[in-house]
Amino acid sequence: MRTAETLTELSGRLQRLEDLEEIRRLYVDYGRHLDDCDPVAYTSLFARDAKIRLGPVLRADGREEIERAANKMLGNLAAGEEKRSVHLIDTPRIELSGDTASGECVWAAIGRRTDGAEPSILVGRHVDELVREDGRWRFALRRGFIDIGALG
Numbered sequence: 001m002r003t004a005e006t007l008t009e010l011s012g013r014l015q016r017l018e019d020l021e022e023i024r025r026l027y028v029d030y031g032r033h034l035d036d037c038d039p040v041a042y043t044s045l046f047a048r049d050a051k052i053r054l055g056p057v058l059r060a061d062g063r064e065e066i067e068r069a070a071n072k073m074l075g076n077l078a079a080g081e082e083k084r085s086v087h088l089i090d091t092p093r094i095e096l097s098g099d100t101a102s103g104e105c106v107w108a109a110i111g112r113r114t115d116g117a118e119p120s121i122l123v124g125r126h127v128d129e130l131v132r133e134d135g136r137w138r139f140a141l142r143r144g145f146i147d148i149g150a151l152g
Contacts, residue, residue, distance in 0.1 A: 016096060022137045027105055030088030032138075034126050037105060039070035047131050047138040054144035085111045099132040100140075122149035 026045055033042040043066050051061050053071075060069040066083065104127050111120040114128035129141040 019096055019101070021092055023101060023103060024092060026130070026137055026139070027089050027092045027103070031089045031107065034074070034087055035083050035085055037069060037074040037084065039074045042068040042074065045139055047133045047140045050140050050142070053144045054142070055146065082112065083110055087129050101125065101130040101137070103128040103130060120149065123147050133147065
């Protein structure tokens with residue numbers, strides 16, 4: 001194999017690893033921004049024309065609508081306020097195809113109840129379509145499903 005071919009192959013392999021790592025970070029940041037009640041950071045994870053379908057909790061089309069829905073759902077943590085939830089994200093399965101990708105992960109959300117009762121626990125999965133936009137990976141379509149537990 002010639003040196004130029006080897007460098008091209010290595011460059012492609014490195015780009016694939018960097019893409020996978022950036023998408024994994026996107027999944028982690030999603031849970032972190034929810035837990036921090038940070039609607040602006042949460043919204044930044046989505047493409048301009050993204051769609052989100054999280055059952056009855058959040059349905060929105062486009063980044064502006066996602067931000068409005070996130071503001072309504074999350075609000076902001078007041079200084080010194082304890083976190084309301086903790087999200088645990090399983091290692092996602094990711095399939096790359098150039099500047100698009102698909103992914104799926106399992107998540108668990110443990111929520112603090114305001115009445116002091118035992119925490120609520122939900123387990124579900126996200127099924128995603130992702131896109132590289134402006135040089136960054138973002139969610140293009142995020143669908144959420146609850147497999148164990150119930151809202152309310």
